[in-house]
Amino acid sequence: MKIDREDLLGKMGEKKKEGFSYLVKITAVDYDKHIEVIYFLRDMARSKDDSIEVEIAPSDAWVPTVTQIYRSADWYEREMAEMFGIEIKNRNARRLLLEKWNGKPSPLRKNFGWGEPYERE
């Protein structure tokens, strides 16, 4: 289901109470006009999957952290921050995960061109 990022934390909390206690993955897709952040959740007991999508504008790319609800979100959020240049609000882990890439543009954004080499910071 698509929701606003302001409602994200509330919705995630609700989902967790419903039994979706397992976070499968957090990922993002860059659709040029907007970026979609997707949270895949799972209810282990009933083997049911669900997902929450949040649309954000590329110019104002941030989402609140969900680590206080799902601890396993930690690495996925950091990876997403690094690969998509999406700022994760309200958390202090600044260390990047894979490539230590915080140059512009972020590698998995669509405006990251092919061909010309980029300098790593």
Place this chain on the structure above:
Amino acid sequence: MTISRINIGPVHPSTHGVLRLVADIDGDTVVGVEPHIGFLHRGVEKLVENRMYMQCPPYFEKLDYVAPMSYDEIYVAAVEQALGVELSERAAYSRTILLELQRIASHLLWLGTMSNDLGQFFGMFMWAFRDRDRVLRLLEEVSGARMFYVNMRLGGLVRDFQPGFDERALEVLGYVERRVKEYERFIEKNPVFIERMKNVGVLTKDMAIELGVTGPVLRGSGVDYDVRKDNPYYVYGKLNFKTQVRSECDCLSRYKVRVMEIRESIRLVREALRIMPEGSAVGMPTRLIIPAAKNRIVGVSREMPRGECFVYMVADPQRPYRLSIRAPSFANLAALGEMAKGCKTSDLFAILGSLDLVMGDVDR
């Protein structure tokens, strides 16, 4: 009380590749461990955005170089779903068989590296590699390559099984089964092995779910979840097998889950070979020009040897628009810090071994 910080890796005998751990040690007790990853990051998720659909499987195989067939398969399955390609019955059976053979090979390798991490001087390592090679030879016979098969095509395989594959496979399975029984005796009757694994790296059921571990680590913590059972694909729904769950939550229970899974896989392959229908398992040629994708967004979930892999793909007509991989090793490694807190220095490596990491899988 002084805390010293040691740097383990990226070049170290027990990190199975290029993992770097920064461990704070107080005497012989590990206070905290922080994994640093990314040394093997090849940007596959980005690379595939610039490749035709059927150019990508080789990239995927190199993600998990211990079980390449399963990554090959999950990618092709995602593409199949996007394009709406149907599989023939025989193709579904043969894929199931190949995946299970790959699981046996992968778990055997794990058995070897794990006992090496526990300080067993390469004995089990060599034996497990020898037996794994018998399985690899079967896969080689099917695909033509020993390690990186690129054996999946849309709608099936590159080529069908050779005549007489059944007998050869059954012989190898019998051999592996005998061997595994022997290894089990070798390890479980040795008090040192048991002592090194029992009550080490305890991850309770709630913690396992909270930290998002998957696969044998999750099942070793008493969570009954196996994609093959709970969300069956191919012919797993028709086959008769049990999900292996142990609730001791320590390294020993992870070991037992994996050994039992080898057994279960052997049973699965035997059954699948018996009831596999005639027909053709050959898929479409690689150079197929693909019309517009049928489903734009697909998600495919598979139980790999290392745990659940989830591929989320946004499809364009000729190539993936965006492809995101949830790698099982990545999820398991994220839990290491929590599991290793308060253990002894030696235990750190037992825990690391019990996670069955493949760094290519972690870094992608």
Place this chain on the structure above:
Amino acid sequence: MSTGDFVLAAMQISAGASGMAAALSYALTVLLLIVAFDYAFGWAERKVIAKIQARHGPTYVGRFGLLQNLADIIKLLSKEHAVPQKASSALFTLVMPLMLGLSIFLVLLVPFSPDLLGPDLGMGALVVFVLLSFMPLMAFVGGISSGNKFSSIGAQRSALMLMAYELPAMVVLASVGALAGSYGFLDIINAQALTNWFAFTMPLGFVVFFVAMLAELERPPFDMREADSELVAGWLTDVSAPYFGLALFVDYTRMFLGSLVMAILFLGGWAGPVLPPIAWLLLKAFAISFAIIIVRATTARMKLDRLLRLGWVALLPLAILNLIITFMIFMR
């Protein structure tokens, strides 16, 4: 300090020997024996472990790969001796030759046959055992002085392990001494005669001593000091090739010493029919080394805290029990 100094030291001790020449020839013979044993043992270890692991081991250099170790020795010795920047250079350089000297000196104290005797100190077993426990301390100094964290962890483990095995071994040694009425090697061998091996009279003590000796020699499953899958190479992490070669030589010499001591204390020493005494002793020593190799090839590494527990909860009570049984049955 070179080997020569130790030979001199040995000569001074061997006041009973018939002069300089005899002492020198004895020292040289023993040195030759050590080198021969270490070489044979190095080859056997490779071959046996290879066979257990379904491999072939060395096959190319020489027949059955017999010359492979020679090639390795040449390789190790021809490399540069590098001292890490952080190491305290003098200690780091000194420790290995000291260990080598000590281990050779200790072998000199062990009698090989009625004709090939070192100085009989009257309490040889005790002296050897006490001096042998200097080795972990030297390894400790070596590991700490290299300035590497893995090395210092290995060194600390090496020193801590002392607490686990030293006491049980000493208690078993006490019962051996009680049975033989002396701690001299000669008396112990004579007390066992041809078949009255102490391994039969006190099997419990033999087992405890074997386990303690494995720990003393820091062989698997008690090789926490090196722990190659944990500490890279433990106390040897920063050691360069020639010193690594020396360390191997020291380890093998210690093995030789340990096997000899065990053969003398429990397997009747050189007593045996037909073959000359020295052949019997070496045969028995080799049998024990073989057992040590098999243990190495088939078991995992223990944890340090588990070893300490094993030492205090299992080995020590068993050793004391063994002592009590010995006193009750044999002393009367």
